[in-house]
Every structure is written in C-alpha cells, then in structure tokens.
Amino acid sequence: MQIWSDEEKPRRLYIVLISMHGLVRGENMELGRDSDTGGQVKYVVELARALANTKGVYRVDLLTRQISSPEVDYSYGEPIEMLACPPDGSGSCGAYIVRIPCGPREKYIPKESLWPYIPEFVDGALSHIVNMARALGEQVNGGKPTWPYVIHGHYADAGEVASHLSGALNVPMVLTGHSLGRNKFEQLLKQGRLSKEDINVTYKIMRRIEAEELGLDATEMVVTSTKQEIEEQWGLYDGFDIKLERKLRVRRRRGVSCMGRHMPRMVVIPPGMDFSYVTTHDSLEGDLKSLIGPDRTQTKRNLPPIWSEVMRFFTNPHKPTILALSRPDPKKNVTTLLKAFGECQRLRELANLTLILGNRDDIEEMSNSSSVVLTTVLKLIDKYDLYGQVAYPKHHKQSEVPDIYRLAAKTKGVFINPALVEPFGLTLIEAAAYGLPVVATKNGGPVDILKALNNGLLVDPHDQKAIADALLKLVADKNLWTECRKNGLKNIHRFSWPEHCRNYLSHIEHCRNRHPTSRLEITPVPEEPMSDSLKDVEDLSLRFSIEGDPKLNGELDATTRQKKLIEAITQAASFNGNTNVTYSPGRRQMLFVIAVDCYDCNGKSTETFQEIIKNVMKAAGSCLGLGRIGFVLSTGSSLQETMEALRYCPVNIEDFDAIICNSGSEMYCPWRDMVADLDYEAHVGYRWPGENVRSMAIRLAKVEDGAEDDVLEYVQASGSRSYSYIIKPGAKTRKVDEIRQRLRMRGIRCSLVYTRAASRLNVIPLFASRKQALRYLSVRWGIDLSKIVVFVGEKGDTDYEELLAGLHKTLIMRGSVEYGSENLLCGQDGFKREDIIPQESPSLRFVEENYENLSTALETLGIK
Numbered sequence: 053m054q055i056w057s058d059e060e061k062p063r064r065l066y067i068v069l070i071s072m073h074g075l076v077r078g079e080n081m082e083l084g085r086d087s088d089t090g091g092q093v094k095y096v097v098e099l100a101r102a103l104a105n106t107k108g109v110y111r112v113d114l115l116t117r118q119i120s121s122p123e124v125d126y127s128y129g130e131p132i133e134m135l136a137c138p139p140d141g142s143g144s145c146g147a148y149i150v151r152i153p154c155g156p157r158e159k160y161i162p163k164e165s166l167w168p169y170i171p172e173f174v175d176g177a178l179s180h181i182v183n184m185a186r187a188l189g190e191q192v193n194g195g196k197p198t199w200p201y202v203i204h205g206h207y208a209d210a211g212e213v214a215s216h217l218s219g220a221l222n223v224p225m226v227l228t229g230h231s232l233g234r235n236k237f238e239q240l241l242k243q244g245r246l247s248k249e250d251i252n253v254t255y256k257i258m259r260r261i262e263a264e265e266l267g268l269d270a271t272e273m274v275v276t277s278t279k280q281e282i283e284e285q286w287g288l289y290d291g292f293d294i295k296l297e298r299k300l301r302v303r304r305r306r307g308v309s310c311m312g313r314h315m316p317r318m319v320v321i322p323p324g325m326d327f328s329y330v331t332t333h334d335s336l337e338g339d340l341k342s343l344i345g346p347d348r349t350q351t352k353r354n355l356p357p358i359w360s361e362v363m364r365f366f367t368n369p370h371k372p373t374i375l376a377l378s379r380p381d382p383k384k385n386v387t388t389l390l391k392a393f394g395e396c397q398r399l400r401e402l403a404n405l406t407l408i409l410g411n412r413d414d415i416e417e418m419s420n421s422s423s424v425v426l427t428t429v430l431k432l433i434d435k436y437d438l439y440g441q442v443a444y445p446k447h448h449k450q451s452e453v454p455d456i457y458r459l460a461a462k463t464k465g466v467f468i469n470p471a472l473v474e475p476f477g478l479t480l481i482e483a484a485a486y487g488l489p490v491v492a493t494k495n496g497g498p499v500d501i502l503k504a505l506n507n508g509l510l511v512d513p514h515d516q517k518a519i520a521d522a523l524l525k526l527v528a529d530k531n532l533w534t535e536c537r538k539n540g541l542k543n544i545h546r547f548s549w550p551e552h553c554r555n556y557l558s559h560i561e562h563c564r565n566r567h568p569t570s571r572l573e574i575t576p577v578p579e580e581p582m583s584d585s586l587k588d589v590e591d592l593s594l595r596f597s598i599e600g601d602p603k604l605n606g607e608l609d610a611t612t613r614q615k616k617l618i619e620a621i622t623q624a625a626s627f628n629g630n631t632n633v634t635y636s637p638g639r640r641q642m643l644f645v646i647a648v649d650c651y652d653c654n655g656k657s658t659e660t661f662q663e664i665i666k667n668v669m670k671a672a673g674s675c676l677g678l679g680r681i682g683f684v685l686s687t688g689s690s691l692q693e694t695m696e697a698l699r700y701c702p703v704n705i706e707d708f709d710a711i712i713c714n715s716g717s718e719m720y721c722p723w724r725d726m727v728a729d730l731d732y733e734a735h736v737g738y739r740w741p742g743e744n745v746r747s748m749a750i751r752l753a754k755v756e757d758g759a760e761d762d763v764l765e766y767v768q769a770s771g772s773r774s775y776s777y778i779i780k781p782g783a784k785t786r787k788v789d790e791i792r793q794r795l796r797m798r799g800i801r802c803s804l805v806y807t808r809a810a811s812r813l814n815v816i817p818l819f820a821s822r823k824q825a826l827r828y829l830s831v832r833w834g835i836d837l838s839k840i841v842v843f844v845g846e847k848g849d850t851d852y853e854e855l856l857a858g859l860h861k862t863l864i865m866r867g868s869v870e871y872g873s874e875n876l877l878c879g880q881d882g883f884k885r886e887d888i889i890p891q892e893s894p895s896l897r898f899v900e901e902n903y904e905n906l907s908t909a910l911e912t913l914g915i916k
Contacts, residue, residue: 056108056557064110064192065201067103068181068217070210071096072173073163076116076149077127078135081450084379084410086419088163091478092230095323096206097135097149102324102549104136104147106557110192111145112136113184115177115213118151121160152176155890162419164256166209167263167883168857168890174216175827175837175859181221182831186574199571202226202560204275208233208260211267218270219819220827222735224567226560227271227316229281231475233260234288239383239472248881259883262789265291269739269801269818271316272563275556277476278500282318285473285496290796292316300799304566312741313799319559322504323497324552325481327544356455358448366404367440372527373465375488377408377456377479380418380425385470385493385513387428392516392523394436399524403465406443408456413446457486464533466526469493470513477501480508481547484540489533491522504547507540572735575832640682640709640833642915643840644672647686647822647855648868649848654781655811657689657697660868665701668843671906675916682709684829686822686842688807688814688849690714690769690776715805715851716825717774717816732828733773736820739801746775749804749815752794753777755784763813773820777813779806785813788850789878807849809871823854841915847872853888861913862896863906 074088075081078097082089100114112135120129127133131151138144153176155161155169181200188198204226205214211227218225233255240251252258268274268291276282286292297315304310363369374393378384386407393405407429412418415426433442448456460467460483467483468491477497480490490508492498502508509522526533545551646668650661665685672681687694691713698705705711710729711720717736719729746765753763762783769776779785786794788804795802803821805814830837840860844852845868852874856862899909910916 054558054561056554056561063108064188064198065108066110066184066188066198067112068177068200068203069096069100069103069112069114069206070177070204070213070217071114071116071206072154072170072210072213073117073161073166073207075119075124075128075160076114076151077125078133078149082125082411083450084408086162086410087379087381087421090379090381091476092206095230095476095478098324098326098549099552100147100149101136102326102553103556104138104144106550106553108557109144110198111184111188112147113180114147114149115180116149116151117155117161117166117173118153118157119160120157122158123160150180152180163207163209164254167256167259167887170209170212171216171823171854171857172859174213174220177213177217178220178827178831179836179859181217182574197571197574199223202564204228205267205271206230208263208267211271212263215266215270216824216827219736219738219824220831221572222738222819223571224560224564225267225271226273226275226563227267228275229264229286229475231473232285232288233257233264235285235473236383237261238288252883256883256887258881259887261289262883265289265796268292268316269796272567273317273319273559275321275559276318277320277323277497279320280496280499281475282320285475286318290793291801292318293797293799294318296799310799312744314739314801315799317559317563320500321552321555321559322500322547323476323478323481324549325478325485325544325547326549327485356452356458358445358452358455359459361445361448362406362443362456362459365440365443365445369404369463371463372403373460373463374403374405374523374527375408375456375460375465375467375483376406376470377453377467378469378471380409380422380429382421382425383472384425385472386425387432388513388516389468389470389519390429390432390436390438390442392519393442394432394438395516396520396524399520399527400438400441402524403527404441404443404463405438406456406460408448409444411447453482454486457483457488461487464530466491466508466523466533468519468523469498470511470519471495472513474498481505481544484544487537487541489526489536489540491519491526501547505540505543507536507543567738572828572831573731574834640835641680641839643682643684643709643826643829643833643835644668645684645686645826645840645842645860647842647848648845648865649688649807649852649872650845650869651809651811651871653809653871655808657693658870661697662701664843664865664868665698665703667906669703669707671910674907675910682833682835683707684710684712684826686712686716686825686855688715688805688812688851690771691718691720693769710829712822712825714769714771714774714776715803715807715814715816715820715849716822717814717820718771719825719828728772731832732825735828736773736817736824738817738819740773740817741800741802745795745800745802745815748795748798748800749775749791749813750777752791753785753813755786758784766812769812773817775815777815779811779813781811785876787876787879789882805849805851806873806876808873810873810876821851821854823851823858826860841910841913845869845872847874849873850877853877853885856889856896857893858895860895861915862893863899863909863913864896865899867900 074093076093100112103109104112133149135147138146152173154173185197185199189196200223202224203214203217205211206228207230214225237257240246287294300310300315376389393399415423467488469480471493474493474496480492480498480501483490484505484507492510493513494510511518511522648664650658652658685708706722708722719732720726750763762780764778766776766778791804801818803816803818807814837859842855842860842862844855845865847869850873897909897912899905
C-alpha cells in the first residue's frame, strides 16, 4: 500500500461523513448531555475538520439529522454549519455540517427510535449529494458531476444509510462501528438484568445488528481502533470471518478468482487528536500547593472556574486526583469504580476521586438509564461515607475539559476509564496529552492505545479489586507515575490528526482499486429546437385566432385565449399515443410508480392489476395531465410475465417510462425500443456473485427435511443479474433472514426476495431493489424523490416494507392484494415492522377498495 501523497497529481476530493444521531455541532459540544452525545460526536467533527485541512481534499460534508425542537438549542436546526474555513490559496472549500430533515421535525429522537426514519434520511442525503456533485462539477470538473471519493458511515444507523447511498451512487463506502450491537447484546446478557426480549424492546438490538451486517455487506473497508475490535467484536458477525478474509486477500493478490465471495478489509487506524491546545505551561512546574495556599487562597494567579467547582468537594484538595470522565451510562461502569475506591482504605487515604458525568439540572428529569447511574453514585458515596473525598460537579463546559485534565495532572493524579467495553478510548489519548498516566479497561481500544503509549495499566472492568490495585500502584509509586507520564508525552504524536488522515486516505485509495470505476451519469435535459417544440402551439394559436369568438378589435380576450390554448395542449398531450416524443423522461414533473403485487394463491397475476393501472393513469390525467407525469411499473415478475399480464390491459406498453422487473434487478425503457438498460445493469452488478450463487441458493433455501423438488430453478424468469426459483405449493422454505445469514457466512453478498405470493424466490445483486431502482431514476432523470408517488397494496413481496418509507409519497390501495409474501421475511428473533416503517407519516395515505377515489387521495397528498 502506498502512503498518501498529493505530490504525484493534483486532487480535489469530495468526502461525505455520516453521523446520524445525537447533538452534532462544531462549537460548545454538549458532550455527555445524553447517551447519544459522547465521544463519537467529537470524533466525527474533528475528523471532518482534519480531512478538510489535508492537501488534496476539496470539500468535506458531515451529514447528520436536523433537529428543530424546543428541547434543544436552535443551532441544531440550522441546515448548514461551517466547520473549517479554508485558508486563502489552499484550493479547498472547507468542511461543513449538513443537517438533513428526518422524522418528526419538532422532536429530539434517541438513536434507538430512529430506525423507521432511515429511508427518509437516505433520500434527503441523496438529494444533497447529487446537488453538491453538480455544483462541485461546475467548479472543478468541467461541468461533469464530482461524486464523493468515499461515503463513511459512523455507527450502525449511519452505516445503513451509507450502504444505501453507496449502492445508489456506485461510490465506495467505509464503516466505523464505534460500538457494536452483538458485543453489547452479549454484555447485557452476561449482566443478567434483562431478558433477550427486554433487550430487544429497549435497545432495538436486532434491528441494529442487521444494520451492522448490511454495512459489512456493502463496505469496502472497516476502520477500527484496535486489533481486539476486529477479532473479538467484528468476529461475532455473520458477515465477517477473519480467516476467510485473509484467504480471499491472498487469492486476489495472486490473481485467483474469489468465486464471487467478498469480505471487507479491516484496518486499524488509531483515532486522531488535536494537540494544538496543549500549551507549554502544562508542565508540572508549580504544583497545586504553590498555586493554592493552605486556606485555599490563590497565591499566584486566577484559577480556572472549574477548578474551584471541583475542589469545593474536597477536604484536602492537594491529594492526587483520580479522574473519570464519561457520560452517566451503565456501560461506562462508574459504579464499579466507586465501589473499588470506597472499599480500599489505603486508596482513600492517598487520593481523591473526581467524577465528571455530563451535565444535569435535576436527576429526576434525566433519561432513565442516566438517572439510575447518578442515583446509584449518590447512594454509594453515602454508603462508604465518601463526603470530602469524591467530587461530582453538576455542570462543566466542553471548553473546560482541558482544565479538568490539568487539575488532575497538577495533583499528580491518574485518569481512569473503567468501561465494560471501550471502542475508541479518546479520553485516554486526551489524558496522555496532559501528562496523566492512565488505568483502562482491557476490553476494546485501550489495549492498542496503551501498547502505543506505554503510559498506564489495563484492568478487568468487572474486577473492582484489580481496579483499586492498579490505581494504588500508580498513585503510590511516584517513579512509575513519572515514567508513565514521560512515555505518554513522548509517543502521543502517533495519535495526531495529520497522521490519522494520512493513514485513512492511504487505505481508502488502496481499497478503491477493488471498486468499479463506473459512476452514475445524470441524463441532460435535451434542448428542443424552437420549430419542433412550438410547432403544435403555433398551429393551435393560429386556429384559435381564426375560430375563436372575436372581440370588436378582432382578437380574443387574452385570458380566455391563454386558457383555451393550455386546455388544447393538455388535451392533445393526453390523447397523443406517443407522448414521449414531446416529454422525454428528463422533462417529467412527477413519477407515478405502480408497485402493487396482485397475485392469486397460485402466484398468477389477477385482473385487479390491470384495473389499478387503468385507474392510476386516469387519475394522473385528471390531476396534472398525462404529459407531465411519467409512469413506472415495478414488479417481482420477469419481463415476459409482465408483458403477459399487460396483454389485456387498456394501455400501451409505450405509456410507461420504465419497467422494473425481477424485484429491481432489471430495467427496461419502452421509449427506447424496449431493451434492457445496460447502464442500470452495470450499476447494480457490483458484488454480484453470478454463477457462484446459482446452485447454492437452492441448497440454502430448502429446510433440512424438505423434498428434493421443493425449490427448483426457473430459467425462463432468470436474467443476467438475477436467478429465479419456483417454490412448490405447500413446501417449507427458509425465510429471507436465514438464507441471507447462510450466504453471508460464505462471503456471498446479495439480496433475496420472495414474490408472486411466495411461489417464487428471486436472488438478485446486493445493490438491486425496487426502492434503489427509484433512487437511480431520480438521479438519472433529475426528478426529486418527493415528486414520486408509489402505489402499493396492503400486502406484497418481502421487499414490500422498503417501498413504504422515504421522501416519496405512498398510496396503499386496500383490498388490491389478496396474497402476499411478507411472512417469509424474518423469524421470531428478527426485528419488527415498527422498526422499519414510521407509525405515522404525512406522506402515506390509504385508498379504499373503490379505486376511482384515487384522485381524492392524491389531492390529500397535495397532488392536484
């Protein structure tokens, strides 16, 4: 791998980072305000700034959720915030926080409740990226769109967003987990306080794990902070096997086929830190005694306010301070630390304990988990009679955190991170920058951090005696304390942001070699010659001037003439058999997508399908006029089966702008000689295992005691990007999540859809789906997703739920679908429907069985 260098060729890269939850802003970050606003927020903001200051990077966008709620500061509702203003002559345009509207605008939503709104965030982010790609293309790329160099998702929710955007734009993706669902699930089960069901209800853990698995399916590279994270945390996932990853890497290096298998590359890149604020006066010259007299009077200079706030708790403020800094979350394990301190008499004699646990006004008003932790802390202080020995201030500003570290260093204290699991451990690096030795959990990032810094001790976070012994060792042995301090300061440069960005961009450039080079094109809107575009208008205008009722001066009233002219043009467009001659797809104002899966119990198309098409087109003509609306047919059937179903329908195949077949793996354009869209075929082909999954799918779909002919390949319905299989009536087959799990464990990445009333299984590329096909058309044809209306039934194929959520508008047609396939989506341990679809959405309406009410339903959606 070559180290990143911009000397060879000039670059102007556009990088997109995504961190969806929490309160994200550039200044005065409210870290610790809640469980969603912690180290991850600080990390992504500083990463965006550091990348923007790296030579060769033109723009960095950090996408997060826009929150316009009275519960939080108004700044979280600002659409754009500049993070880094580029220096003059740098050739960069800086870093920005871009806030995407998502979910209820007036509510702050914790990360566990954000899952149903992810499709809406994806659609909003896609719109922003496309607009930015066009704008940057005009500036630096000769008018050709400048697509992101990489899309980087942080945490499970943003990882799912990044995977969808990566598939929609054919752009490489990178994933950082920060903390992982399977690991948390195991830790919670070990504690024994909650059952599996309770954990899933409280933390939506199964939904989170599936998002992480999807991220592994789509990503080129996973950025980790430690080797332990790779082996002991990511190793728990179906989608990652460290031995298989090594084998596939060797095969690629030797030019040997990987047989359609893929494993993401795991790379360890230590988290970056900004050390510019660590000034020379952070030496130990002048300890606390020289700054504060015996009566606590200031002798040399004014003390930082936070020092006074902390020291007011202590009977003897000159003793070494054991500092813990985290949000009040059970997994941060502060209560075990407090027990260790309270039960070790020698440690209590030698040191004080400072607990910086976020900000609070009233414990009763905090979230349940935070209030439980803080209440337990107060009870333990009382139990061990630690008054005068433990500080727990209510408030601190983010700008005061450096002063908190300095105070601990002045007292020759120790920093401790006793978390059950710590993915990154940024606070350990911060502490080292101020010369503080550390004691840290042996689970996660601290293992590699302490190996690099050699400035402290690792402990088992469940063993309170080990915690007390390690703290006592560092506090009591001043030679060891001094050695750890010197080692930390000497090695801290390894965690600087420039070093991090250099490693980061080197690895991304290396991984991009594995990604296809094709990029999504935006179809230009053709300029029609005046003679062609206005020919009919001129004829109509002339006819009206001759045939209309003349006024005294021989001319029509201007208003009447304009009205009649518009009516005539609309009528002509409505009855013209080939409306696309006048309106190419790039000129459509809206798209109506018919995705109603109308099948009988045998999987045959019903007459309802034809009736719906007729009524949708009729409603479209009455609300906007047919020429302004494009029609898309989206189905799980093959093209041949779709054509057969349309045979007795009173519409021409040419009336459709696009036909999406085989569950989104194929697209045809009737206005272009009804041939397959080869651009779309290439677009969705990434990671398609092809022949390697053909026979494997049959084997994995069958249950152990099933008959040989329960699942058979249906060659006539298969295509270059899909394999179709007939399910014998009454046969038992595995559900989608079970088959997908088995494929992932073999390194095969693809999507599976049961269709035609569960009588057919389609195996298609990972990035192919009916929903992704709509995003593709939105970009190609320049039609905003909010201008798309999707018509579905109350039931459907196993991809049905994907079609309901997002920026597009959805009409659910009651009674149109008698038999669906959704019961084959996931098992009992899977996530629930409410984890996918918002309970209430202003973009979703129901239509009763009388489909002639379509026009009224469209009006309620604002389409008229």
